[in-house]
Amino acid sequence: MGCALWNTLFGDVGRNALSGGDVVKEGAGGLKYFGSATDNSELTDTAYLALLSDTTDFAQITPGNGQKWDSVEKSQGVFTFTKGDEITALAAKNSQLVRCHTLVWYSQLPSWVSGGTWTNETLQAVMKNHITETMTHYKGQCYAWDVVNEAFDDTSSAAFRNSVFYQAMGEDYIRIAFETARLADPDVKLYYNDYNIEYTGAKAANALAMITKLVNGGTPIDGVGIQGHYIVGKMPTGSDITKNLEAYTALGLEVAITELDIRMNLPSTAADLAQQSTDYATAVNACLNVANSGCVGITIWDFTDKYSWIPSVFSGQGAACLFDENLVKKPAYDGVVAALTAGKKSGSASSNVVATTVASTQSASSVVPVSSPVVAVPAISSSAVVSSTIAIPTASGFTTSYIPAQTSSQAAVEPSVSSEIPSATSASAPVATSEPVADEDDCE
Numbered sequence: 001m002g003c004a005l006w007n008t009l010f011g012d013v014g015r016n017a018l019s020g021g022d023v024v025k026e027g028a029g030g031l032k033y034f035g036s037a038t039d040n041s042e043l044t045d046t047a048y049l050a051l052l053s054d055t056t057d058f059a060q061i062t063p064g065n066g067q068k069w070d071s072v073e074k075s076q077g078v079f080t081f082t083k084g085d086e087i088t089a090l091a092a093k094n095s096q097l098v099r100c101h102t103l104v105w106y107s108q109l110p111s112w113v114s115g116g117t118w119t120n121e122t123l124q125a126v127m128k129n130h131i132t133e134t135m136t137h138y139k140g141q142c143y144a145w146d147v148v149n150e151a152f153d154d155t156s157s158a159a160f161r162n163s164v165f166y167q168a169m170g171e172d173y174i175r176i177a178f179e180t181a182r183l184a185d186p187d188v189k190l191y192y193n194d195y196n197i198e199y200t201g202a203k204a205a206n207a208l209a210m211i212t213k214l215v216n217g218g219t220p221i222d223g224v225g226i227q228g229h230y231i232v233g234k235m236p237t238g239s240d241i242t243k244n245l246e247a248y249t250a251l252g253l254e255v256a257i258t259e260l261d262i263r264m265n266l267p268s269t270a271a272d273l274a275q276q277s278t279d280y281a282t283a284v285n286a287c288l289n290v291a292n293s294g295c296v297g298i299t300i301w302d303f304t305d306k307y308s309w310i311p312s313v314f315s316g317q318g319a320a321c322l323f324d325e326n327l328v329k330k331p332a333y334d335g336v337v338a339a340l341t342a343g344k345k346s347g348s349a350s351s352n353v354v355a356t357t358v359a360s361t362q363s364a365s366s367v368v369p370v371s372s373p374v375v376a377v378p379a380i381s382s383s384a385v386v387s388s389t390i391a392i393p394t395a396s397g398f399t400t401s402y403i404p405a406q407t408s409s410q411a412a413v414e415p416s417v418s419s420e421i422p423s424a425t426s427a428s429a430p431v432a433t434s435e436p437v438a439d440e441d442d443c444e
Helices: 005-013 040-044 046-052 082-094 120-137 164-169 172-184 202-216 238-249 270-288 331-346 358-363
Strands: 033-038 060-063 097-105 144-149 189-194 223-226 229-231 254-265 295-300 374-376 389-391
Touching: 005 331, 033 097, 040 046, 040 082, 060 082, 060 295, 082 097, 097 120, 097 172, 097 254, 120 164, 120 172, 144 172, 164 172, 172 189, 172 202, 189 202, 189 254, 202 238, 223 238, 238 254, 238 270, 254 270, 270 295, 270 331
Parallel strands: 033 060, 033 295, 060 097, 097 144, 144 189, 189 223, 223 254, 229 254, 254 295
Antiparallel strands: 374 389
16 A cells, blocks of 8 residues: 555644644544654664654654663663653654653663662652653653553463562552652653553453552543554454453543554464454554544554564564564555554544543542542443452552552452452462463563
8 A cells, every 4th residue: 555654544634743742633533643662773774764754654753762760760860861862852853742651660670779678768769759850851742651561460360560669669659650750740641551451351450450449549640551562363352452442441541552563473474464464453443443532542662573672582473563674564554554544434433431531430420439448430331341340448548658469459350350459479370371471571
């Protein structure tokens, strides 16, 4: 196809850039952007840079690594923003929107953080300072920040990950991170970002339980990102992705696909590439089909196999991107264009979600006041994967003091899923399912 990705959404009027923190035009299904991650070492490749800067394809950029803790604050209290600044400057030059990534994550931490001896108070102070300094530096440059990344582990019970932050502060580090982020920048969108939370199962249920608890406790959170690191022919169904995303939009949040790539065994075959095209279209359609235009954007985790993180992490796998190693468009590119074109022609997505804001759901009496220990999830499609209520600690449990591992919070579950979000120290077996376990460790 000759159409470009983002131009497909707006045609000759083009893509609207980030201006004063607002995106004022929307494309197919309410999308505000289609974009790509990138990394600093790639920007010396002039052919690559020209494609990345083509705003008819990419209206948005995510710094893959340049804003992570080990890049920004390698030594305590010494902040270096050079790498992140290079990418935000490129985006500003091109009038591209920026999703900033990421503030609090268990991985890619400098050794003084990951190997330090911390109390609740000392690590909380360090975390707050890191968030505040980083967000203040980039204030006004980001559409959204991934505030907390990958808080759940990959065990069968999807426990809270036993990170240095969890060890010192319990799950309360998540609330504290979002509250600190909002103080640092009142205007930017604040996201929780994770992988495999769009599959039916414990991780999806526990993530929804946590986010519901945060929302009903008044924690400032604006969105949830699903990363979308998939395997050709083995990704979740489009309807499952949409239903899980709509569980978050029912809480008044926006959602986005934040790190999309779809890998395969190498060498690739024509059949693999054709299936990959179908799978990319499935992911795009899943976003477009979220009710009330609740899915606002799609970011691919770099656009070319030349710089994909997959081969270095998943032995024998790769070819996960829209362009091949020679910067030539693959069938997957055409699949995305076709999905965006169909979405533009069909207009708005379905509208089966009742609530679009937290305030409206509460005024509709579908939520018990937050002081109650039982808080109902706002009404969602009857086919969604969550139950109607989540038992959570009372609001008084949200304090800045240490909170032990969660014992009373009930996840929204299916009958086969544990009713509690396990603590990070719970003994649980590794995941024994066919769904991929793929995070972004050492990506790019």
